Amino acid sequence: MHEYRIAVYPGDGIGIDVIAEGVKALKASAGRFGFLLKMTEYNWGHRYWRETGQVAPDDFLEILKPYDAIYLGAVGDPQNLPDHITLVPLIKLRQTFDQYVCLRPVQLLPGVTTPLCDKQPGQIDMMVVRENSEGEYIDAGGAFKVGRDDELSMQTAIHTRKGVERILRYSFELARKRRRHITMATKSNAMKYAMVMWDRILAEVAPDFPDVRFDKCHIDALSMNFVRQPEQYDVVVGSNLFGDILSDLGGAIVGSLGLAPSANIRPDRQYPSLFEPVHGSAPDIAGKGIANPIAAIRSAAMLLDFLGEPGAAQAVEAAVIANLAEGRVRTPDIGGRHTTSDVGDDIAARI
Numbered sequence: 001m002h003e004y005r006i007a008v009y010p011g012d013g014i015g016i017d018v019i020a021e022g023v024k025a026l027k028a029s030a031g032r033f034g035f036l037l038k039m040t041e042y043n044w045g046h047r048y049w050r051e052t053g054q055v056a057p058d059d060f061l062e063i064l065k066p067y068d069a070i071y072l073g074a075v076g077d078p079q080n081l082p083d084h085i086t087l088v089p090l091i092k093l094r095q096t097f098d099q100y101v102c103l104r105p106v107q108l109l110p111g112v113t114t115p116l117c118d119k120q121p122g123q124i125d126m127m128v129v130r131e132n133s134e135g136e137y138i139d140a141g142g143a144f145k146v147g148r149d150d151e152l153s154m155q156t157a158i159h160t161r162k163g164v165e166r167i168l169r170y171s172f173e174l175a176r177k178r179r180r181h182i183t184m185a186t187k188s189n190a191m192k193y194a195m196v197m198w199d200r201i202l203a204e205v206a207p208d209f210p211d212v213r214f215d216k217c218h219i220d221a222l223s224m225n226f227v228r229q230p231e232q233y234d235v236v237v238g239s240n241l242f243g244d245i246l247s248d249l250g251g252a253i254v255g256s257l258g259l260a261p262s263a264n265i266r267p268d269r270q271y272p273s274l275f276e277p278v279h280g281s282a283p284d285i286a287g288k289g290i291a292n293p294i295a296a297i298r299s300a301a302m303l304l305d306f307l308g309e310p311g312a313a314q315a316v317e318a319a320v321i322a323n324l325a326e327g328r329v330r331t332p333d334i335g336g337r338h339t340t341s342d343v344g345d346d347i348a349a350r351i
Contacts, residue, residue: 007042127235128238131163131240183237262299
């Protein structure tokens with residue numbers, strides 16, 4: 001019987017609420033498919049900061065390194081601690097463990113209402129692939145004369161050939177498993193160094209995948225087309241910032257960020273990969289029992305698939321779809337009156 005070690009990092013706000021429901025789904029799938037999950041929870045985030053003055057211990061990366069996967073809720077409690085402090089462990093995890101693929105499905109599921117009036121379930125089905133290790137979120141810059149009239153700040157994006165090429169190759173390989181179409185987000189008409197390099201590397205890599213149709217689109221037009229014609233997209237790849245924005249927009253057009261899962265993947269498995277819902281910590285509704293746990297539960301399905309348990313992953317996803325299609329047990333963000341725990345219990349029972 002296979003045993004997997006999972007580090008559970010609920011984080012802040014509704015992260016604590018939704019991860020509890022994702023754990024129910026993980027346990028249900030392990031029981032059905034006959035594998036073991038050894039899950040250890042860490043209270044890092046604002047709770048840990050209140051006790052220690054740090055959001056995570058100094059050796060948190062060493063603590064997490066032996067695990068097979070990390071299951072994260074959300075981080076951030078801006079009323080008590082600035083986000084640029086609470087997000088430090090997450091960014092360090094992604095960069096130190098070189099989780100260079102951020103994979104974010106955008107799918108309109110049965111029983112969910114989209115703000116796009118003419119779209120039906122199945123018409124919106126794309127994967128946003130976000131370069132996750134460099135780009136605009138590298139800590140390269142500084143501030144000078146802070147608080148003065150002549151204050152200056154500088155933030156520098158860093159893109160490498162290695163980073164761009166490997167995320168493009170990953171995206172082409174992913175497209176081969178889907179509908180064989182890739183779209184790259186660019187802005188080379190204004191960003192003549194970084195995005196011109198992305199354009200050039202796309203042109204160099206594409207001939208290695210003659211069976212995959214490819215194109216590129218400026219990020220502003222691509223954002224517009226996500227709303228106008230989302231059904232034309234299959235795999236969409238972009239830089240750290242572009243992928244972040246597009247995947248949040250993707251969550252909105254398929255009904256709720258509360259439905260959108262994500263994975264931060266190290267493909268060679270030298271370090272653990274991390275799985276989390278796309279949404280934030282939403283501290284204004286934390287503890288009220290109204291947060292939608294489906295994004296966290298679907299992230300758990302992605303975790304199971306990555307571990308090599310595709311049957312369990314499919315069972316979790318099927319239980320989510322059945323819950324949504326029936327429409328009986330759902331949270332207020334998608335028109336229901338049930339609690340976070342009610343939804344988690346219903347999905348776990350279906351598994």
